[in-house]
Amino acid sequence: MLLHGIRSQSRCGDLVRSIQNSRARILVEYQASKVVQFYNEDWTLYMNLNIKNHKDSPEILSEMKEATGISA
Numbered sequence: 001m002l003l004h005g006i007r008s009q010s011r012c013g014d015l016v017r018s019i020q021n022s023r024a025r026i027l028v029e030y031q032a033s034k035v036v037q038f039y040n041e042d043w044t045l046y047m048n049l050n051i052k053n054h055k056d057s058p059e060i061l062s063e064m065k066e067a068t069g070i071s072a
Contacts, residue, residue, distance in 0.1 A: 006040045010047050015063040027068055030055075 003010075003018040015038065030036055035053045038046035038060070047059065054060045061072045 002039050002041065002043075003046060006046065008040050008042045008044045010040050010044075012047065012059055013063065015046065015060065016067040027070075030064065 003015065006014045006018050034055075036055050037052075038049075038054050040046060046054065049057055049060070051057060065071050
């Protein structure tokens with residue numbers, strides 16, 4: 001998923017800001033997909049997390065909970 005407003009030097013917390021800008025679309029896609037990878041606007045991996053599924057990242061799970069209020 002492309003995160004709007006997030007540049008190549010992304011850091012923890014940027015996901016929350018991006019989701020709040022387009023919350024409904026990203027949340028639905030995130031929940032429906034078994035495998036998710038987030039990309040910055042320049043198509044680099046969010047926070048340089050080079051793992052197959054960002055849903056397996058504790059950092060991502062924490063940010064999703066903060067952005068949506070929904071726990072893993």
